Each structure stands twice: as structure tokens, then as C-alpha cells.
Amino acid sequence: MSDRVLAPLHVPLPGGRITAEQLAALAEAVDALGDGHIEHAGRGGLRVPGVDAGRCAEFAARLAATGLGTHGDGRPVPPVVVSPLAGRIGGSQTLWSIADQLDAALTDAAAVSELSDRCWFGLDDGRGDVLAHSPDVAAVWTGSSAAELVLGGRRTAQIIVLEHLAEALLAAARDVQRHAEPPAPQTRPAPRVGWFDQDDGRVLLGAVTANGRMTARQAQFAAAIGAPLIVTADRELLIADLTEGVAETVVRVLAPLGFSFDANSPWARPDEPSARQPAPDGAR
Known part of the structure; x- marks a missing residue:
């Protein structure tokens, strides 16, 4: 219908991961209820630029059936970005489980309400591909069972064991204030293409x-x-x-x-x- 009202919809992907089943469901929903397109939203998420405004609930239900959707009290859940190659080509597979722990904590409405609307988290496996985007709160794997805390793109020399990293990042996010001036731009990694x-x-x-x-x-x-x-x-x-x-x-x-x-x-x-x-x- 050419006269239908379309609304944009953000599809968060903790760590940037999406299963084949989830992508198939998203594609089917976009084809039936949207404008037929899916866009990269940055920070490991996806965006549907146009969903039939009268059928957003149906769209969300389709995604929820495969584990996709929004969380909390309606506020955007802060993104958690992981070095995409971690655990497959160097890096540490453990970073993905930490991302899951952090996302689970962030689905709690009270936890999200304490954070800035623009706050987001990064887990870098040491190659600098996540730090290049200057996340507000991040950790860099040190090559062992620990990681260094990074706030506003600045190294802190504070080392945290991976077992407690998710809770340490969340605690840091509650306290950190965005810098008046953004961190200096970092060198982007070579394309992973x-x-x-x-x-x-x-x-x-x-x-x-x-x-x-x-x-x-x-x-x-x-x-x-x-x-x-x-x-x-x-x-x-x-x-x-x-x-x-x-x-x-x-x-x-x-x-x-x-x-x-x-x-x-x-x-x-x-x-x-x-x-x-x-x-x-x-x-x-």
C-alpha cells in the first residue's frame, strides 16, 4: 500500500551476533510489514527504515519469537560491541560470554535508567577494532584471564579479571561522565572483507x-x-x-x-x- 505510514525500528544485536534463523525471520517480517530493506545501524545493530506503523506490534512479535527485539522500559538498551573476530581468529572466546552477561544486566529497567541515553560498551580483544570507535566504557583483553578498563577512549591501567568484568563495566558506566571533548579519533582497522x-x-x-x-x-x-x-x-x-x-x-x-x-x-x-x-x- 503506497499510502501506509512507515516508522523506523532499531533491532539491537548484543555483540553484533545474529543467527540464521533470526535473520530469516527479520527478512520475512521486513518483506511483509516493512519497506523491504534492512540497514546497518552502527555499533553492531540493524535498523529497519520503514515498518507499517499500524503493525509494529506484529513486527515485534515476529522478532521476539526468535529472541530479537527491544528490552527494558522502552528506553534503548546500551549497545555492547565485541571484536568480531574474537575467538575465531585470535582473541578470546570469553569476551562473547561477557557480552551476554552485560546485556542481561542491561535489560533490567533500573540498570538502564541510571545510564546516559548515549552510553555504549565495548569489548576489545587487543587488536583495537572496538576502541577505534571510542566506546564510553570498554575493556581491552590483556592476553590472559584479565582485561584493562578503558573509559571515554582513555586507558586507565586498571586490570580486572574476566570473571568480574561485566559487573565492573556496569559499575563504571554508572559513574563515568561523557568528556566535554570527544577522544582523539582512532585508526580504523583494515576492512574485514x-x-x-x-x-x-x-x-x-x-x-x-x-x-x-x-x-x-x-x-x-x-x-x-x-x-x-x-x-x-x-x-x-x-x-x-x-x-x-x-x-x-x-x-x-x-x-x-x-x-x-x-x-x-x-x-x-x-x-x-x-x-x-x-x-x-x-x-x-
Whole structure:
């Protein structure tokens, strides 16, 4: 219906992870109740730019059935961003469980109400890809069973054991005040776009799309792979835990649909003007 009223909807993804089942449900809901598009929202989340305003509750119910949706008392839950390659290519798998602990605490309305509306958290595995975005409250894995606390992009030299890291980050967030001047810009990591060998011998593929946007059809094809998916703060979609044969097939199928696996693609540099390019015909 061309005259329907559309409303934007944010889909938070703790740590940036989304399962194939969840992405398939999101794509189906967007196709039926939205404008047919899904966008990278930054900080590891997704955004649906247009949902039928009269059917938002139905849309939310579809997502909730697979574990997606909003939390708390209606205020946005602060994002938790994790180094996307952690535990698969270097880093520590433990950071993901800490992200889950932190997100569980943040779903409590009282906890969220104590924090700034713009507060967000980062868990960096030491390669600097999360710190590059200057999260308000973060921790950097030290390569052992501990991490260093980072506040407002500034190292504190305060070391916290991983077992207590989630509660320490939440406590720090209650006290920290946003700096009057933002931290100095950090160097962005190289694009995580292309073919990457995981530590366990499997393959991770990194892809980007035009303007950080997917059509419902593109999302359906990505979900059909049935692999774990990670949405990064740099508008990349990582497809993990693939065999070499499956990875080759994924590239052959998704590339003509508007997914680029080329790290030199302008879409892999979303902050540059040249990244704002039309999608290829097959991605519309």
C-alpha cells in the first residue's frame, strides 16, 4: 500500500551476533510489514527504515519469537560491541560470554535508567577494532584471564579479571561522565572483507553491501547459508564457521546478488564519499 505510514525500528544485536534463523525471520517480517530493506545501524545493530506503523506490534512479535527485539522500559538498551573476530581468529572466546552477561544486566529497567541515553560498551580483544570507535566504557583483553578498563577512549591501567568484568563495566558506566571533548579519533582497522582462515581450520567470509543496506531478498539468501552471522560496527556482515567448499559456494551465490567480498570495494570504507554508490541491479 503506497499510502501506509512507515516508522523506523532499531533491532539491537548484543555483540553484533545474529543467527540464521533470526535473520530469516527479520527478512520475512521486513518483506511483509516493512519497506523491504534492512540497514546497518552502527555499533553492531540493524535498523529497519520503514515498518507499517499500524503493525509494529506484529513486527515485534515476529522478532521476539526468535529472541530479537527491544528490552527494558522502552528506553534503548546500551549497545555492547565485541571484536568480531574474537575467538575465531585470535582473541578470546570469553569476551562473547561477557557480552551476554552485560546485556542481561542491561535489560533490567533500573540498570538502564541510571545510564546516559548515549552510553555504549565495548569489548576489545587487543587488536583495537572496538576502541577505534571510542566506546564510553570498554575493556581491552590483556592476553590472559584479565582485561584493562578503558573509559571515554582513555586507558586507565586498571586490570580486572574476566570473571568480574561485566559487573565492573556496569559499575563504571554508572559513574563515568561523557568528556566535554570527544577522544582523539582512532585508526580504523583494515576492512574485514574477504576470505579469512579461522584458527580451527574453517573459513570466515566478510561481506559488504551498497550503502550498508540489504534488501529482504539479500538477507534471505544470507540466512539460508545456516551459518553464524556477525554484524560489525563498520557495516560488515561476517559469515562464520564455513567449510572451504561451502565458502566457495557462498561467494558464487551472493556476489551476483550485491554482496562484495573485495576489501578494496568502496563499500568497505563507509565513511568515504565514494562508498555512496547505487546498488547493482541484482541487489535492488
